[in-house]
Amino acid sequence: MELRELQGYAYFFMTIFLVVMLYGYIIHLYRSEKKGEKDYEKYGNIALDDEIDSKPIEKNPKLSKEKEGANK
Amino acid sequence: MQSNAALEYDYSVAKLFTYTTILFGIIGMLVGTLIAAQLAFPQLNYLIGEYGTFSRLRPLHTDVVVYGFMLSGIWATFYYVGQRVLKVSMAESKFLMFMGKFHFYLYFVGALIAVVTLLLGITTSKEYAEFEWPIDLVVVVIWVSWGISLFGLIGIRREKSLYISMWYYIAAFLGVAMLYLFNNMEVPTYFVSGGIGSIMHSVSMYAGTNDALVQWWFGHNAVGFVFTVAIIAMIYYFLPKESGQAVYSYKLSLLSFWGLMFVYLWAGGHHLIWSTVPDWMQTMGSVFSVVLILPSWGSAINMLLTMKGEWNQLTENPLIKLMVLASTFYMLSTIEGPIQSIKSVNAIAHFTDWIPGHVHDGVLGWVVFMIMAALFHMAPRMFKREIYSKKLIEIQFWIQTTAIVLYFTSMWIAGITQGMMWRAVDEYGNLMYSFIDTVAILHPYYVIRAVSGVLYLAGFLLFAYNMVKTMTSSKAISEEPTNKTPMAA
Numbered sequence: 033m034e035l036r037e038l039q040g041y042a043y044f045f046m047t048i049f050l051v052v053m054l055y056g057y058i059i060h061l062y063r064s065e066k067k068g069e070k071d072y073e074k075y076g077n078i079a080l081d082d083e084i085d086s087k088p089i090e091k092n093p094k095l096s097k098e099k100e101g102a103n104k
Numbered sequence: 105m106q107s108n109a110a111l112e113y114d115y116s117v118a119k120l121f122t123y124t125t126i127l128f129g130i131i132g133m134l135v136g137t138l139i140a141a142q143l144a145f146p147q148l149n150y151l152i153g154e155y156g157t158f159s160r161l162r163p164l165h166t167d168v169v170v171y172g173f174m175l176s177g178i179w180a181t182f183y184y185v186g187q188r189v190l191k192v193s194m195a196e197s198k199f200l201m202f203m204g205k206f207h208f209y210l211y212f213v214g215a216l217i218a219v220v221t222l223l224l225g226i227t228t229s230k231e232y233a234e235f236e237w238p239i240d241l242v243v244v245v246i247w248v249s250w251g252i253s254l255f256g257l258i259g260i261r262r263e264k265s266l267y268i269s270m271w272y273y274i275a276a277f278l279g280v281a282m283l284y285l286f287n288n289m290e291v292p293t294y295f296v297s298g299g300i301g302s303i304m305h306s307v308s309m310y311a312g313t314n315d316a317l318v319q320w321w322f323g324h325n326a327v328g329f330v331f332t333v334a335i336i337a338m339i340y341y342f343l344p345k346e347s348g349q350a351v352y353s354y355k356l357s358l359l360s361f362w363g364l365m366f367v368y369l370w371a372g373g374h375h376l377i378w379s380t381v382p383d384w385m386q387t388m389g390s391v392f393s394v395v396l397i398l399p400s401w402g403s404a405i406n407m408l409l410t411m412k413g414e415w416n417q418l419t420e421n422p423l424i425k426l427m428v429l430a431s432t433f434y435m436l437s438t439i440e441g442p443i444q445s446i447k448s449v450n451a452i453a454h455f456t457d458w459i460p461g462h463v464h465d466g467v468l469g470w471v472v473f474m475i476m477a478a479l480f481h482m483a484p485r486m487f488k489r490e491i492y493s494k495k496l497i498e499i500q501f502w503i504q505t506t507a508i509v510l511y512f513t514s515m516w517i518a519g520i521t522q523g524m525m526w527r528a529v530d531e532y533g534n535l536m537y538s539f540i541d542t543v544a545i546l547h548p549y550y551v552i553r554a555v556s557g558v559l560y561l562a563g564f565l566l567f568a569y570n571m572v573k574t575m576t577s578s579k580a581i582s583e584e585p586t587n588k589t590p591m592a593a
Contacts, residue, residue, distance in 0.1 A: 040384060050366050057362060061355045072358065076350035078267040079341050080587075082188040084111055090264040 113187045114195040115486040117204035117253075121180035122479055122486070124212060126568045128172025129472075131219075133564050135165040137557035144550035155223050163234045164222045169467070170232065170330060172215055177475035178334040179207070179250065182273055184482050185341045186254070189270060190261035200256045207249040214242040226304050230319050232326050233287050237306045240288045247284070251277055268357045272337030275365060279329035287322030313380050317373075324372035327463075331471050333364065335434075336403050338478045343407055343427045346481055347417055348587035352409035356402055363399030367392055374445035378454060386447070393445035400438035407431040422497040423589055426477035429505065433469025437462060452527065457546070458519025465512040468504070468560060476567050481589050483574045490581050491591035492573035496566050504563035510556035518549035 064070045078089055142148045142158050149157050183204060187193055194201050218239050221227075227234040235243065254277055258266065266274075290306040308315050344351050351357055373381065373389025408431055411417065417424045440462050444453045453459065480497065484490050491497070525545070528536040581590055 036382070036384065043384065043388060054359075054363060054366065058359055061358065065355070072354045073350070074354075075265050075267065076344065076354045078189050078263060078265065079269070079344045080348065080350055082191065082345070084113055084187075084191060084193055086191065088191055088263040092261050092264040095260075095262055 111193055112195070113184075113193050114201070115184060115482075117194065117201075117208055118180050118183035118482065119486055120205075120208045121176045121183060122482070122571075124208075124215075125173055125176040125180055125475065125479060126571055128168050128176055128215070129564055130561075130568060132165060132169035132173050133557075133561045135161050135168065137554065137561050139165055140550070140557040141554040144547060144554045154225070160223060160225060163227060163231075164219065166232060167218065167222060167234060170326070171218070174330055174334075174471060174475070175211075177478065178273075178276065178330070178338075179211075180482070181338050181341075181475075181478050182250075182254070184486070185269055185337070186257050186273070189263065189267035189341065190257055191263045192257060192261050194257070197256065197260060200253060200260075203249055203252050203256065207246065207253055210242070210249065211246045214239065214246055217242070221304070226302075228288075228290065228306060228308070230287070230308065232323050233284075233319070235288075236304045237288075237290050237292050238304065240284075240290070243284065247277075247281055251281070267341070268351070268354065268361065269337040269341040271361055272333050272340065275361070276329050276334040276337065279325060279333065279369075283322045283325050283329070287318050316376055316379065317381055317385070320375035321369075321372040324375055325369055328364075328368040328371075331467060332368075332400075332434075335430075335471050335474050336364075338474050339403075339407055339427060339431060342474075342478050342481050343410055343424075343431075346421070346423050346427070346477075346587060346589060347411060347414055349410050349412075349414055352406050352412060356406045360399045360402035360406065363402060364396075367396050367399060371396055371445070374450070377445070377447055377450040390445045390447055390450075394442045397439060397442050401435060404431050404435045404438070421588055422494060422501060422591075423477045423480050425501060426473045426480075426497075429501075430470050430473035430477065433465055433473070433508070437466035437470060440465070452523035453519060454523075456519035456522040456526075457515045457549070458523070461512045461515025461519055464515070465508060468508045468511065472564070473504075479571060483571060484581060484589055484591075485584055487575045487578075488581055488584075489574055489578040491589060492570050492578040494591040494593055496570045497591070500563040500566040500570070503559050503566070507556040507559035507563065510552055510559070514549040514552035514556070518546045518553075521545060521549075 061072060065072060074089055081087075081089075138148065138156075139158055139161050142161075154160065183194070194204060218235055221236060221239065222234060226236050228236055254273060258270070289309040291309055292303070292306045293301055294303045294305065308318075310318050340351060340357060370392035371389055373385045374393045375389070377386045377390065379386075408428065411424070411428065418428055419425075443449055444458065444462060480491060522542050525537045525542045526535075530536050579592060
């Protein structure tokens with residue numbers, strides 16, 4: 033098999049692989065929301081409620097007590 | 105932090121970058137307008153000797169608008185948005201504050217050196233990668249200091265999830281870092297030759313077609329990760345915040361993000377269609393460019409749908425108008441690009457004025473409108489004063505929209521005319537026109553473009569004036585506005 037032919041096959045299967053990955057991701061997003069595992073849409077509120085003393089949508093668990101500060 | 109009553113977001117670095125956005129915007133667009141006029145009236149090339157020629161000023165225009173104006177705008181918004189969506193203040197970390205300021209001052213000095221060297225004609229001659237090797241080294245330090253600020257801020261965040269804008273800022277950081285490093289692999293000739301020639305001079309590590317491939321892999325994706333990715337980061341924050349509407353579909357924003365990341369990096373080959381690169385690579389560039397419509401329109405439609413049920417804001421709030429128009433121009437230029445990448449269309453479009461036409465409906469309509477809207481949104485929050493004049497924004501909007509339409513329509517006509525004339529043959533197969541025939545025919549369109557440049561620059565000066573007045577003498581506001589930006593009539 034010539035190098036160019038090999039590149040052609042690699043290109044074709046790579047494309048298929050990426051398309052499957054991307055569609056898989058859509059299914060993953062909708063399925064996990066349907067199952068109630070995750071609510072993606074709530075993250076949209078991060079931009080709207082963005083004061084320094086606003087309650088985080090999801091609190092960072094690694095945050096030290098001292099820094100939790102304004103938005104306990 | 106013992107008492108959190110006084111804890112506030114610290115915008116000192118965002119303010120510094122806001123100033124340079126305005127400064128480099130004026131310089132870059134002024135030079136752009138001058139070189140547009142030079143193409144219509146060549147005698148304008150000789151105003152200030154060698155320093156005023158088209159060949160010296162063209163890279164100055166592109167580099168000042170891209171790496172001066174746009175990067176400043178991106179960083180001004182990053183140092184603003186980053187704190188807010190992570191719910192952490194830069195004032196909480198002395199180190200991050202130092203890094204932010206270090207980032208700014210090194211960038212400003214680096215930018216000034218870059219401007220001087222370009223004017224002196226010190227260049228690698230690679231488009232958008234003209235800076236010689238010592239400046240490239242400084243750029244790396246500037247970029248790394250942004251990275252430290254970016255990931256440092258993420259490291260001390262209160263909000264666990266990274267808002268979609270942060271994903272886009274991270275992608276812009278990583279994408280440009282990778283592209284810049286690979287494309288600027290260069291050999292300083294002075295050192296390898298044992299002291300011959302200029303110490304500033306270098307040659308690319310790649311040769312011939314390989315160099316072209318790496319260059320356009322970089323060139324196209326520099327567009328992708330500076331003009332697109334970082335600007336999407338802005339619109340995902342500023343449009344929802346200004347309108348008070350959460351992004352229409354967060355899931356679509358995630359999908360578009362990964363779609364863009366997968367596809368963008370493969371599309372650069374479309375700059376080399378009908379050149380000496382392997383045919384399969386040209387086809388790949390073409391196919392991926394067409395596929396790129398999906399994630400691009402995914403983001404743009406998501407933005408337009410965010411305004412669902414709230415379209416009245418378009419008439420009431422000029423910032424919404426700027427952002428909606430930006431989003432619309434994003435759609436226009438991301439459908440136009442793929443059309444130009446189709447091989448048969450590219451046979452006409454390549455090397456013609458349709459290409460700068462395409463770039464400019466993207467940058468003037470999408471990038472600059474979005475950056476201006478972002479700075480207008482930020483100004484009252486940073487300077488605690490309302491916007492100086494709503495009316496000036498309205499006037500500016502219409503002057504600049506007219507300018508964009510004049511720019512891209514004249515270049516569409518010029519480009520297609522040029523492409524057709526280059527290809528035209530008589531019944532014996534001889535070329536019907538010489539190059540100068542096309543130049544003569546294109547003159548009116550070049551004049552229209554120069555006029556559109558003057559209009560656009562005038563609009564930008566109105567923006568700069570409005571911003572300066574907002575910072576210095578507008579009415580003070582006591583409370584930070586939640587959504588709609590306050591502005592005097």
